[in-house]
Amino acid sequence: MVGEIAEASRKAGEILKGIRELSGERVSAAVLLPLLQKAVCCKLMVGEQQEGNIRNLVILSIKLQDQRAGNLSDETIGRQIKKYDCHQTSLAAQKKVLLLMYLERELGFHMNDDEATSIETLEDLSNLAAAYLAKERCFQSS
Helix, strand or coil, X not given: CHHHHHHHHHHHHHHHHHHHCCCHHHCCHHHXXXXXXXXXXXXXXXCCCCCCEHHHHHHHHHHHHHHHHHCCCHHHHHHHHXXXXXXXXXXXXXXXXXXXXXXXXXXXXXCCHHHHHHCCEHHHHHHHHHHHXXXXXXXXXX
């Protein structure tokens, strides 16, 4: 299982490196969306999905991970997803936050809390990433 996780992270990292290397004029939400879709699906180990809602992708990832770990029933997995920690944060919320932090690190920008909270879909993410990366390219060319 650890090897699979490492390989998924490596593949996602390669895709994100490709995004970082895009020239300034190629950075747009339309260009980033399919690349981010692929990177997020790799990182979450959900295979190629057309789902655009990040929470749904995170929940699918948790379900698949739990099924791989012990072939658990949907009811057991559902309880685990809805469980809260001592900070009243669900597993799905934690995994989404970790995913966004990973993307920030790999793409080289930092979103504020309000921006991160407002991201619900991969389209939201690609719009925000495009804005940050375009701004960064603008400063680099000055």
